[in-house]
Amino acid sequence: MKRTKVVEILKSVDYGKEVIVKGWVRTHRDSKSVHFIALNDGSTIKNVQIVADTDKFDAELFKQITTGACLSVTGVLTESPAAGQSSEIQATAIEIYGTCPSDYPMQKKGQSFEYMRQYAHMRLRTNTFGAVMRIRHNMAIAIHKYFHEHGYFYFHTPLITASDCEGAGQMFQVTTKNLYDLKKDENGSIIYDDDFFGKQTSLTVSGQLEGELGATALGQIYTFGPTFRAENSNTPRHLAEFWMIEPEVCFIDMEDLMDLEEDFIKYCVKWALDNCKDDLEFLNKMIDKGLIERLQSVIKEDFVRLPYTKGIEILQEAVKNGKKFEFPCNWGDDLASEHERYLVEEYFKKPVIMTNYPKAIKAFYMKIDEKKPIFNGKEMEETVQGTDVLFPAIGEIIGGSVREESYDKLINEIKSRDIPMKDMWWYLDTRKFGSCPHGGFGLGFERLILFVTGMQNIRDVIPFPRTPKTADF
Numbered sequence: 001m002k003r004t005k006v007v008e009i010l011k012s013v014d015y016g017k018e019v020i021v022k023g024w025v026r027t028h029r030d031s032k033s034v035h036f037i038a039l040n041d042g043s044t045i046k047n048v049q050i051v052a053d054t055d056k057f058d059a060e061l062f063k064q065i066t067t068g069a070c071l072s073v074t075g076v077l078t079e080s081p082a083a084g085q086s087s088e089i090q091a092t093a094i095e096i097y098g099t100c101p102s103d104y105p106m107q108k109k110g111q112s113f114e115y116m117r118q119y120a121h122m123r124l125r126t127n128t129f130g131a132v133m134r135i136r137h138n139m140a141i142a143i144h145k146y147f148h149e150h151g152y153f154y155f156h157t158p159l160i161t162a163s164d165c166e167g168a169g170q171m172f173q174v175t176t177k178n179l180y181d182l183k184k185d186e187n188g189s190i191i192y193d194d195d196f197f198g199k200q201t202s203l204t205v206s207g208q209l210e211g212e213l214g215a216t217a218l219g220q221i222y223t224f225g226p227t228f229r230a231e232n233s234n235t236p237r238h239l240a241e242f243w244m245i246e247p248e249v250c251f252i253d254m255e256d257l258m259d260l261e262e263d264f265i266k267y268c269v270k271w272a273l274d275n276c277k278d279d280l281e282f283l284n285k286m287i288d289k290g291l292i293e294r295l296q297s298v299i300k301e302d303f304v305r306l307p308y309t310k311g312i313e314i315l316q317e318a319v320k321n322g323k324k325f326e327f328p329c330n331w332g333d334d335l336a337s338e339h340e341r342y343l344v345e346e347y348f349k350k351p352v353i354m355t356n357y358p359k360a361i362k363a364f365y366m367k368i369d370e371k372k373p374i375f376n377g378k379e380m381e382e383t384v385q386g387t388d389v390l391f392p393a394i395g396e397i398i399g400g401s402v403r404e405e406s407y408d409k410l411i412n413e414i415k416s417r418d419i420p421m422k423d424m425w426w427y428l429d430t431r432k433f434g435s436c437p438h439g440g441f442g443l444g445f446e447r448l449i450l451f452v453t454g455m456q457n458i459r460d461v462i463p464f465p466r467t468p469k470t471a472d473f
């Protein structure tokens with residue numbers, strides 16, 4: 001007989017039927033005549049209750065049924081008298097696959113997330129991580145579904161790259177060189193001719209540049225893959241290895257891009273509400289009492305669309321009225337997380353798409369606005385068509401922009417920023433041969449999962465986090 005998953009058992013009303021369930025013991029308690037075992041197999045946050053009569057089984061067997069042990073249970077599906085569950089299993093046979101000694105690190109309830117990170121290989125078996133991982137899976141499905149249904153092609157960009165224009169100093173090098181015996185030229189620079197790729201290479205910080213090549217052939221594409229940034233920042237929102245979703249679309253303007261960002265993210269959040277009900281209810285109860293309400297409100301509200309210059313006005317007004325920020329917010333400054341959160345959480349109380357940033361604080365490929373903004377009666381520096389989405393509790397969740405399509409303007413930017421040109425020839429060809437208006441964005445997958453689960457630390461929404469000084473498991 002085949003096993004039935006717990007998720008199916010709990011839906012079934014086939015009382016009297018013989019079933020087999022297999023899974024791990026969550027709890028085991030006994031009264032005089034009967035033992036209750038809560039069994040979980042990962043298919044759902046919920047456990048199935050196994051009822052085993054004390055006199056039908058060996059006392060030694062019961063001793064081995066401890067938290068974390070793995071069992072196969074044969075029994076009869078019965079209607080449960082207990083509140084809050086419909087069916088349970090009256091056990092006829094119990095086989096122990098794996099006992100679980102008392103040094104099992106996930107034995108106690110209520111352990112801290114810091115503690116559990118030391119046992120990332122075992123924490124997956126807890127209720128919270130089970131819920132987070134099932135939601136993570138569902139979000140990946142929602143993302144593919146959204147883009148597939150909207151005519152985007154899933155496009156695979158390389159993880160190893162030779163261009164370092166985007167993340168100077170933030171990249172992990174890839175080499176097969178013997179690090180104890182590096183050949184150098186007369187200036188002391190490392191010679192890469194004899195390295196695997198014949199040049200210096202790194203892990204990608206973004207698939208966008210190659211994504212643009214795909215979009216300008218297929219019309220609209222998206223990438224969804226691992227991304228690497230050697231940023232030594234140690235914040236609860238940064239990983240050294242994270243997953244990024246990067247759609248790139250031809251023939252759109254800034255309004256279209258913002259519509260896409262908003263529609264896409266609402267689709268994902270709605271998918272979670274529709275498909276992850278049990279897990280969200282669990283997280284809402286255990287982690288964040290405001291979670292479900294926050295998710296529901298995000299899909300109902302129109303996101304605020306706020307030009308950077310207007311944002312600075314609001315922030316400076318707040319400072320005038322006594323609001324204290326750690327960092328300055330003059331026109332031209334990159335906004336700190338405290339500024340973003342003030343706008344989203346205190347001022348507007350809903351998600352904000354911030355646009356038209358000063359050129360100097362944004363990447364070289366963003367489309368330059370035609371008009372310079374007026375601030376305090378004065379004309380400011382040039383701005384670009386960036387469209388970052390700022391979320392409550394998270395800050396930046398999406399970084400997007402319309403791309404500069406003019407060959408000449410792009411060359412100017414590359415030159416004035418001293419970006420090594422020889423590495424960029426293939427990218428420039430998109431502007432040289434049949435250039436077109438286009439744009440796209442990058443969504444950090446784990447930031448989306450943070451938002452959807454209400455978890456506080458990005459290390460707790462990826463199975464095996466990579467952060468400074470941590471690459472275990």
Ligand code: ATP
Pocket residue numbers: 229231237238239240242244396397398399400442443444445446447
């Ligand atoms: P931040 O200012 O938060 O560092 P960023 O401006 O460097 O973000 P982008 O380069 O625009 O981010 O990347 C696009 C998206 O990727 C971000 O909006 C964010 O959701 C995500 N992201 C960026 N860096 C990380 C990281 N180190 N770990 C996890 N997600 C990240």
Ligand code: MN
Pocket residue numbers: none
């Ligand atoms: Mn960053």
